[in-house]
Amino acid sequence: MTTLVQTTRVAPAAPRRRPSRVTAGSVARVVGLALWLVLTLFPLYWVVVTSFKSPGSINRWPLEYWPSEPSIDNYTELFATSSFGTFIGNSLVVALVAGATATLIALLSAYVLARFEFRGKGAVLGAFLLTQMIPAFIALGPLYAMLADLGLVDTKPGLALVYVAMCIPFSTVMLRGFFENMPDALEEAAMIDGCSRLGALFRVLVPVMAPGIVAAFIFNFVNCWNELFLSVVLMNSDANKTIPAALNGFISTFNIAWGPMSAAAVLTVLPTMVLFALASRWIVEGLTAGSVKE
């Protein structure tokens, strides 16, 4: 943990406190930050407000910036006209299982890639990075055929398998950054004391870098929760659909019902926002570890 904390704390270039005075620069800074805050929050504000408007007042001029007759009709309609509860459950199961599995697998590969020099290491890293560069659609058709052969199309395990593969490369790179911040004396000491390498990894390193691992897991979870095209192609029954596949179904209709749609959007965004806010510090560190280092 110490190293993790250090890297974040060393950074703040908080210059010594100068007598604060109002300069053009500091005014511009405050105004700019305030403006960006408003611009960033506005879409969220708007979708929340829309979701709580009464169905009649959504499509009506003048627009209401605060619901004149607040109601939860959009939410009740969403659950009445679709199996949104089931979709949430499906998304939750798939994202939890796939996110956790990918984190565990990436933990092992990241450890090896951080600690050992070996032939082919560059190739492995390169192959992982390349997956981020290739448009995923090129694999959609064959992936469908492959899962069909395995009898896994339109099943949660099938989608989870694909998601695990999707999450591994990036979380490996992210976790590798965390491992490189750990002194290797840590597990060497444990191994001298008789731990196996796996034992040293899980008993000594994992507890120390738990925040980083949790961040990697949250990142994976959110990616699975948000993934669109694979879920649209692979999941088609209402019993197994995840949220993005369902939302895609909502917009394929000619007239989008913006009220229930907004309610669905709010419910979809809320959990991931909370998770990200909780782990943002470590996620930021993990994301930047690879490229910006001392």
Place this chain on the structure above:
Amino acid sequence: MTATAIRAPHARVQHGPGRRRTFRRRHALTILGFLAPAIVFVCWFTYFPMLQGAHMAFRDWNLWDLTSTPWVGLANFATIVSDPVFPVVAGNTVVWVVGSIVPQLVIGFLVALALWRRFRFRGLYQALVFYPWAVSGFLVGMLFRWMFNAEFGVVNDLLMKAGAIEAPLPWLAEPRLAMVAVITANVWYGVTFFAIMILAALQSVPDDVLEAAAIDGAGTVRRLFSIVIPYIWTTLALTVLLRAIWTFNSPEIIYAMTAGGPAGRTHIVTTWMIEYTQQGSYGLASAIGLAVMVVLFVFCAFYLTAIRRVNQR
């Protein structure tokens, strides 16, 4: 991520050569065992289908007639390039990438600069401003599609209140306006990433150098251009590259807002590819995907070489 490839080999863990030989066999087993699950998954569910997909690019592979998928060589590529939509798509893709990246970089840089020096509630501010990260591109597209709605969209309402326009604009129905709308959404979505990366880079600028410069009488602007920017230049360049690749490959926002419409006028390569997929023309879709990969690859190679050149100078 490419950053890892060319970053200075500093933090490498060095094992002495003698020690290494002794443990070589055991290490080899550890390395193999630990890497195997990751490699198996990525090969099985990513590379294998991708190669098969690449293979389809050279076949007349149509979902509606799977009885014959003859080898057609480069015919799919010829079909794509001669499609009348192709120049529009190519142009749009460039506009989409450049039009998204430049404002993202500028605004992201400004946000990062403003956040650089500590202030009270900075943590809270960051948590609030960084939330777009948690939202999927598809949902961002949905939110903006609703805000840019021609009849009851809030964008029209605000612009009319501000006196910028007199009547509601048909944002998503007019090709140029639609491009403006989708790029606006993407800029909004992407600033966070730049702000995070640049802020981290800024925090790596050594204090003492900045202080020394200040003592020597360098003003804020001078310090920014003579010290800060040269110091974080590589990070900036790599962040732009990463983001460009990502933007190139990300159809979600356009897919959600216009689905490439009206009449294919807001298609970029990847949304175009989706349309072919939806028509069942996997051969043509794969040809586009393969071409995109090659273009990105060449682009990356040139870009990284250029960065290296400049850094060596």
